[in-house]
Amino acid sequence: MKKDIQIPEVTNVYIAIVKEFNNEFQCDDWNAYIINNKEVAIEMVIIVSKGYDEDKLLETSVMRKKIEKLPAKSFAKIELLQGEVVNITNFFNVTFFEGTKMYDKKYVFEKGTIKESALRTIPLLNKRGIVIK
Numbered sequence: 001m002k003k004d005i006q007i008p009e010v011t012n013v014y015i016a017i018v019k020e021f022n023n024e025f026q027c028d029d030w031n032a033y034i035i036n037n038k039e040v041a042i043e044m045v046i047i048v049s050k051g052y053d054e055d056k057l058l059e060t061s062v063m064r065k066k067i068e069k070l071p072a073k074s075f076a077k078i079e080l081l082q083g084e085v086v087n088i089t090n091f092f093n094v095t096f097f098e099g100t101k102m103y104d105k106k107y108v109f110e111k112g113t114i115k116e117s118a119l120r121t122i123p124l125l126n127k128r129g130i131v132i133k
Contacts, residue, residue, distance in 0.1 A: 010105035018129030
């Protein structure tokens with residue numbers, strides 16, 4: 001039975017962590033974005049995220065976000081990564097529908113990978129950040 005279940009490979013959907021200036025608080029923030037670089041919209045997008053550090057026995061609350069429809073070649077802000085959350089491992093589990101097929105993928109930003117020296121320009125966002133494909 002389990003062998004009959006086919007989960008298609010996710011392509012052209014990414015998670016990015018972007019460093020942005022917050023005009024309201026006059027500081028830099030790290031924000032997570034989902035990017036749909038497909039030629040079609042994706043629907044019923046569910047994102048579950050959590051941060052953890054096994055060395056310090058530290059973990060964050062589980063965050064959930066739902067996006068009804070993310071148009072083709074677009075992006076949406078998921079959440080703000082506050083304080084120490086940037087310095088621990090962060091994962092984002094993304095589930096969505098493209099047409100009638102369900103897709104699922106886990107994106108992991110390992111501890112120490114969210115840092116200034118890793119920032120690159122992200123074309124669709126036109127901002128500097130780190131992308132997991």
